[in-house]
Amino acid sequence: MxxxxxxxxxxxxxxxxxxxxxxxxxxxxxxxxxxxxxxxxxxxxxxxxxxxxxxxxxxxxxxxxxxxxxxxxxxxxxxxxxxxxTKNIPCESVPQNVEEWATLYLQHCQEVLSSPPPACRIKPCPVDLIALTPCSLVDIEDVSLGQTLVSRSTSRSFSERAISIEQVSTLLYLTLGYLNERPFAHETGHPETLGARRSSPSGGGLNACEGYLYVRHVAGLEPGIYAYHPAEHALSLIRSLPDEPLGQLLAGQHFINPLPFGLFITSRFDKLWWKYEHSRAYRMAFVETGHVSQTFLMVATALGLKTWLTGALSDRQVERLLDLEDTPEQPLFFVGCGHGDGQVHCQALMALVNGQDSAS
Structure with missing residues (x-):
């Protein structure tokens, strides 16, 4: 046995x-x-x-x-x-045709909507919001998708040069905003809770991701940590910039300390629990985070900015920084952008590599 x-x-x-x-x-x-x-x-x-x-x-x-x-x-x-x-999730009845699937799915949605949805945000929306300018596509309307895909790369060498608040507005709106320009944005017949739509796909239409800004050098914004409110396309200040450098929050990756602007992407587990009770939905939290991060990187590239990304977070420090300790909203990823020379590796690493090459 x-x-x-x-x-x-x-x-x-x-x-x-x-x-x-x-x-x-x-x-x-x-x-x-x-x-x-x-x-x-x-x-x-x-x-x-x-x-x-x-x-x-x-x-x-x-x-x-x-x-x-x-x-x-x-x-x-x-x-x-x-x-x-999270494989092979048990299913009491696997639909055998599209009509049966539609019936079962509608029944599931009706059961979900019979319970109150999670609040729009873990923390109440503050009164003193900082309104962002409406998104302008002028800066990227002449940039092709193919050009953006080819140009996107991961950079680890950034300068102290600031980016503009208008660029931040465009980045946030196209990454996490609810896009009023979409042709079905104002259609009736679907629950208001599931009506908001972003540029990236979201499991169950739940928009489970939220964004928190790390602002170091943005012209028009004081340095600090901000929450983005997609429904209002606005920011709220959480706290001033911490004393520890950004690299300390990102598992010691100190080459990124000069980065002028970044975004912590979180997932609202309570939203996923509301519609999907099984643990397989935990996979979808990371999938959606990946969609959102790629959108951010593509928009930043189209704006002519260099980009960087990491999943190596000092989780407890980041949760404390974002005021998310012991909540069902958790940080999963970080993306950032700014100006720089586009070097894939930081100068400190290249000095070591070049030194070894010289010695050999």
Whole structure:
């Protein structure tokens, strides 16, 4: 007999929870069952066909009669649990045709809308908003998509030169704003909650991403941390710029300290929970963040700015900075832009590489 490699144990006093993350099943064990499972983990050969607990473990899939070959995995166990645990989501009834899908989907949406939606933002919208100028497409209307795709690159060498508040307005509106120009923006027949539309696709139309500005050198804006409010196309100041450099917030990547402007992209997990109760929706948080970040990079490139991006955040520091500690809104990514020489690697790294080349 063998222990299923796809189970983990959670301590939930006074019980233990055994979770089979491949089959999406969980079992609550009292002390008697927990003790017996510990004995079998220590030595699975002690399995006893006359012991009803052992048989229950086998029937539940906690034990397996044959060894189960584990998927090759070179990251840690947490990432394996996340990947496998969000695969093959159980579905009570898989639609067999488009009519059945439409019926089931409409039923699901009606059930979701019967409960109140999450608030527009975790923190109430302040009264003293800083209105941004309406987005102007003049600066990018002559830039082709192909040219933008070819030109976009990741730069790690930025100057102290400021960018303009008009550029920031364009970046925010086209990345996270609700686009009034879209032909179906004012259509009726759909819930108002799901009516706002951005340039990037969003799982379930929930617009689960939010944006927080890191402003260091923006002409027309005081340095600080700001929240972007897409419905108003406006900003609110959260706090002044912290004493620690930007690189300290981004896992020690200090080459980025001169960056004039950046955007922390967060995900509103409470919005995703509202419509999608299963953990697979956690995947969609990162997918949507990727869509939004790419849009930001493309718009910045079209504006003639150099871009940079990272998922290496000093999470606790960033959560504290954005006033998001212990909330269902969490920072997932950072994108930034500014002026520079476009070098892919920073000067400090290149000096080391060139030094090694010279020595060899």
């Amino acid at each position: 063998h222990i299923n490699p796809c189970v983990f144990i959670l301590a939930r006093p006074p019980h233990q929870i055994v979770w089979n993350y491949e089959q999406h099943t969980q079992f609550e064990l009292d002390l008697h069952y927990s003790t017996r499972l510990a004995q079998l983990i220590h030595n699975p050969s002690h399995f006893d066909t006359c012991n009803p607990i052992d048989i229950e473990f086998l029937n539940a899939g906690i034990l397996t009669a044959e060894p189960k070959e584990a998927l090759e995995w070179r990251w840690d166990e947490l990432s394996r649990i996340f990947h496998i645990g």
